[in-house]
Amino acid sequence: MSRRADTDVADLVERARAGxxxxxxxxxxxxxxxxxxxxxxxxxxxxxxxxxxxxGLTGAPGVxxxxxxxxxxxxxxxxxxxxxxxxxxxxxxxxxxALLGDRIRMGDxxxxxxxxxxxxxxxxxxxxxxATTPQAARVLDAAGCDVVLVETVGVGQSEVExxxxxxxxMVLLAPGMGDGIQAAxxxxxxxxxxxxxxxxxxxxAEKLRRDLRSALRLGASWADRAEGDxxxxxxxxxxxxxxxxxxxxxxxxEHHAWLSGGEGLALRRTRRARAEVEAIAVAALRAQWDxxxxxxxxxxxxxxxxxxxxxxxxxxxxxxxxx
Amino acid sequence: MSRRADTDVADLVERARAGxxxxxxxxxxxxxxxxxxxxxxxxxxxxxxxxxxxxGLTGAPGVxxxxxxxxxxxxxxxxxxxxxxxxxxxxxxxxxxALLGDRIRMGDxxxxxxxxxxxxxxxxxxxxxxATTPQAARVLDAAGCDVVLVETVGVGQSEVExxxxxxxxMVLLAPGMGDGIQAAxxxxxxxxxxxxxxxxxxxxAEKLRRDLRSALRLGASWADRAEGDxxxxxxxxxxxxxxxxxxxxxxxxEHHAWLSGGEGLALRRTRRARAEVEAIAVAALRAQWDxxxxxxxxxxxxxxxxxxxxxxxxxxxxxxxxx
Numbered sequence: 067m068s069r070r071a072d073t074d075v076a077d078l079v080e081r082a083r084a085g086x087x088x089x090x091x092x093x094x095x096x097x098x099x100x101x102x103x104x105x106x107x108x109x110x111x112x113x114x115x116x117x118x119x120x121x122g123l124t125g126a127p128g129v130x131x132x133x134x135x136x137x138x139x140x141x142x143x144x145x146x147x148x149x150x151x152x153x154x155x156x157x158x159x160x161x162x163x164a165l166l167g168d169r170i171r172m173g174d175x176x177x178x179x180x181x182x183x184x185x186x187x188x189x190x191x192x193x194x195x196x197a198t199t200p201q202a203a204r205v206l207d208a209a210g211c212d213v214v215l216v217e218t219v220g221v222g223q224s225e226v227e228x229x230x231x232x233x234x235x236m237v238l239l240a241p242g243m244g245d246g247i248q249a250a251x252x253x254x255x256x257x258x259x260x261x262x263x264x265x266x267x268x269x270x271a272e273k274l275r276r277d278l279r280s281a282l283r284l285g286a287s288w289a290d291r292a293e294g295d296x297x298x299x300x301x302x303x304x305x306x307x308x309x310x311x312x313x314x315x316x317x318x319x320e321h322h323a324w325l326s327g328g329e330g331l332a333l334r335r336t337r338r339a340r341a342e343v344e345a346i347a348v349a350a351l352r353a354q355w356d357x358x359x360x361x362x363x364x365x366x367x368x369x370x371x372x373x374x375x376x377x378x379x380x381x382x383x384x385x386x387x388x389x
Numbered sequence: 390m391s392r393r394a395d396t397d398v399a400d401l402v403e404r405a406r407a408g409x410x411x412x413x414x415x416x417x418x419x420x421x422x423x424x425x426x427x428x429x430x431x432x433x434x435x436x437x438x439x440x441x442x443x444x445g446l447t448g449a450p451g452v453x454x455x456x457x458x459x460x461x462x463x464x465x466x467x468x469x470x471x472x473x474x475x476x477x478x479x480x481x482x483x484x485x486x487a488l489l490g491d492r493i494r495m496g497d498x499x500x501x502x503x504x505x506x507x508x509x510x511x512x513x514x515x516x517x518x519x520a521t522t523p524q525a526a527r528v529l530d531a532a533g534c535d536v537v538l539v540e541t542v543g544v545g546q547s548e549v550e551x552x553x554x555x556x557x558x559m560v561l562l563a564p565g566m567g568d569g570i571q572a573a574x575x576x577x578x579x580x581x582x583x584x585x586x587x588x589x590x591x592x593x594a595e596k597l598r599r600d601l602r603s604a605l606r607l608g609a610s611w612a613d614r615a616e617g618d619x620x621x622x623x624x625x626x627x628x629x630x631x632x633x634x635x636x637x638x639x640x641x642x643e644h645h646a647w648l649s650g651g652e653g654l655a656l657r658r659t660r661r662a663r664a665e666v667e668a669i670a671v672a673a674l675r676a677q678w679d680x681x682x683x684x685x686x687x688x689x690x691x692x693x694x695x696x697x698x699x700x701x702x703x704x705x706x707x708x709x710x711x712x
Contacts, residue, residue, distance in 0.1 A: 109704060111701065343691055343706050343709060368663075372662035380427065
């Protein structure tokens with residue numbers, strides 16, 4: 067009971083819902099640190115979730131994600147909306163986060179209590195999106211954020227991951243970062259609900275927008291489109307000056323309205339919950355496998371047998387799951 | 390028994406070991422297609438694995454991975470070694486592989502039966518390294534390849550994945566693709582056993598090599614180095630002309646010798662087998678979860694309850710694993 071005396075989850079959730087930034091911060095820390103209270107926190111938050119529009123923002127390093135996030139916050143605040151930002155940096159474990167000090171610019175909003183910004187380090191070598199990001203997004207949702215922006219460095223896998231997490235995925239590009247076809251190789255044409263070419267005042271921006279539109283039309287998902295399906299717009303913006311940002315917010319709102327008008331929102335959220343539940347279940351099983359099992363079939367000794375050619379991976383997996 | 394009449398696994402493995410390219414191709418197809426014979430194939434291969442030097446080659450799009458692979462094959466063939474190549478393209482599902490026709494250049498070796506090249510599409514949205522890549526590498530290993538090169542488009546996650554798969558990870562860079570610090574954001578400084586700056590005849594190549602060396606020395610893994618640890622070399626090459634490629638092969642051999650001299654090779658291979666076994670076990674459990682469970686706790690209905698705020702992800706995961 068002494069832990070409950072230190073941290074009253076119900077009270078914390080109440081204060082977070084009332085907009086207290088410190089309570090929000092504490093809840094996200096409980097989530098990030100996999101606190102023993104985590105289950106209690108998630109159970110207390112569940113009834114209050116589902117209101118926020120979760121927007122994933124992804125793009126290669128250097129396209130201006132932080133500047134764009136900043137501009138989007140400003141625009142969303144002007145329309146009176148509360149904004150939460152989770153900045154996930156899938157960079158190397160040794161840096162512990164951004165190397166370039168990007169985050170500092172977000173200090174612009176430090177005194178606005180309608181904005182909550184949190185930088186989330188990705189943990190360990192299997193980084194990308196931190197496993198706790200979906201839970202942190204739930205905290206911001208329950209805390210009354212109208213929009214939750216999840217910003218990731220778009221390097222391959224994390225783009226796909228952020229698309230799994232978000233209601234709306236916005237892919238940011240910029241001219242001079244490699245051509246459109248190269249971009250296609252990283253799979254971004256599959257994930258975007260909205261494409262924004264930042265630095266639209268630079269050479270090559272118009273060409274990039276044209277190339278992107280062509281590439282999108284070449285994609286299989288385009289061919290499968292039906293009447294009434296969402297057509298991802300390809301917008302231009304100059305985040306530094308704010309040019310084009312109101313149009314980006316309008317497009318985000320339109321996508322949200324489109325999703326809400328059909329089954330899209332429920333489908334995406336069920337898919338997201340599915341991935342979350344599965345990840346938590348898999349993590350629980352992995353923790354079991356790391357112990358020496360009652361069957362003597364712990365993962366380490368099975369792996370050693372496979373490496374030595376004494377067993378094969380399928381036979382070892384069968385033993386692990388107790389077949 | 391009729392299936393056995395069509396595909397005699399033992400015979401196929403025997404022919405693959407004798408160097409018949411069609412038998413190798415058939416075995417990899419059985420692996421890729423998750424054939425019902427897969428378990429039998431892997432069990433038959435196991436005793437013949439562990440000889441090949443598995444080299445991961447990764448780098449951003451445009452650095453010249455295919456050209457470098459080509460040059461490495463040529464160099465390895467000159468020293469009489471048999472070479473297997475798995476070209477994994479973590480690009481979008483709709484492209485089904487490379488968009489740029491990179492692979493065509495590999496046709497140079499089409500008539501050399503000491504070279505086996507296979508392009509492996511990554512499957513589905515959770516692509517990156519195809520889940521079957523480690524098994525395909527086992528096929529090439531058992532088929533007598535001295536070196537198995539696994540080439541991936543290095544976009545974040547896949548670099549880390551290829552490092553998990555390989556004995557030796559070679560990171561390819563090129564000048565003019567963004568500065569060293571940007572490279573660091575994608576985590577490549579953690580994974581390389583060997584760094585090669587391709588297009589070394591271009592402006593900025595020397596600076597890139599210097600920056601890389603500095604960045605490597607700033608890394609945590611450098612500080613933890615002990616006497617006798619491997620120091621990742623940073624080489625230069627012009628793959629197009631073959632300049633520097635013999636030195637790259639020498640460095641690969643040196644790393645292999647270093648690994649073999651200590652416990653490094655066994656450790657890496659056990660780690661690799663561990664990841665393989667775990668992935669197969671998780672896939673088996675996921676397949677179970679997709680069915681309506683005996684407890685009525687199938688993943689879809691649990692996910693729908695979480696999405697609706699009626700449950701939380703932890704409670705749902707507990708039900709899924711039957712706690």
